[in-house]
Amino acid sequence: MEKTGDKKIIFVLGGDRSGKSRYALSIAESYGSRAFIATALPIDNEMKKRIETHQKERGGSFQTVEEPYDLGKAIRNLPPATEITVIDCLTVWLGNLLFKYGGISRDTAEIETFFRALTAPPCTLVIVSNEIGLGIIPGDASSRRFRDLMGHINQQVAAIADEAVFMVSGLPLRLKG
Numbered sequence: 001m002e003k004t005g006d007k008k009i010i011f012v013l014g015g016d017r018s019g020k021s022r023y024a025l026s027i028a029e030s031y032g033s034r035a036f037i038a039t040a041l042p043i044d045n046e047m048k049k050r051i052e053t054h055q056k057e058r059g060g061s062f063q064t065v066e067e068p069y070d071l072g073k074a075i076r077n078l079p080p081a082t083e084i085t086v087i088d089c090l091t092v093w094l095g096n097l098l099f100k101y102g103g104i105s106r107d108t109a110e111i112e113t114f115f116r117a118l119t120a121p122p123c124t125l126v127i128v129s130n131e132i133g134l135g136i137i138p139g140d141a142s143s144r145r146f147r148d149l150m151g152h153i154n155q156q157v158a159a160i161a162d163e164a165v166f167m168v169s170g171l172p173l174r175l176k177g
Contacts, residue, residue, distance in 0.1 A: 003160050007121040011157050013129045014167030023165065023172055024086045024126045025058055031084040036062040037074045039093040068096040072113030075121065082123045090129035094150055106152060118160050129154050
């Protein structure tokens with residue numbers, strides 16, 4: 001799929017706690033009308049604390065959209081005046097889909113809808129994702145399938161994106177753009 005139009009897509013990926021979210025928010029600071037699409041579900045106390053931490057980091061300067069499943073719909077339904085949207089994060093979103101359906105593939109409807117939305121974004125998008133392929137090979141088949149699908153999704157987003165940044169210890173390493 002190829003992107004049309006002049007709205008940028010900036011892809012920010014890295015390991016857990018690498019500074020991805022903070023960096024994505026810093027990109028959005030210079031824009032006026034900002035939105036934030038949050039994919040996390042508060043499934044346990046640790047996740048609730050992570051959500052609260054991220055909410056504090058972005059303060060009240062973003063219009064927040066909670067969408068754990070249908071990112072394509074969330075992108076399409078952004079208010080027309082929105083200049084930039086941070087989507088955080090694809091890894092949590094993919095996990096949500098996995099638990100919702102019990103199994104997923106590249107042709108799962110929500111994944112296809114997401115990529116269709118990226119072909120003509122309504123505003124600049126900053127998309128956050130984890131690079132989960134740098135560690136050991138997972139010990140079970142379902143974890144390997146998740147890792148493989150996440151890797152394919154990250155590759156597709158990177159191919160469409162105008163810019164790609166890999167975060168390491170809070171430092172951005174420019175990969176593209």
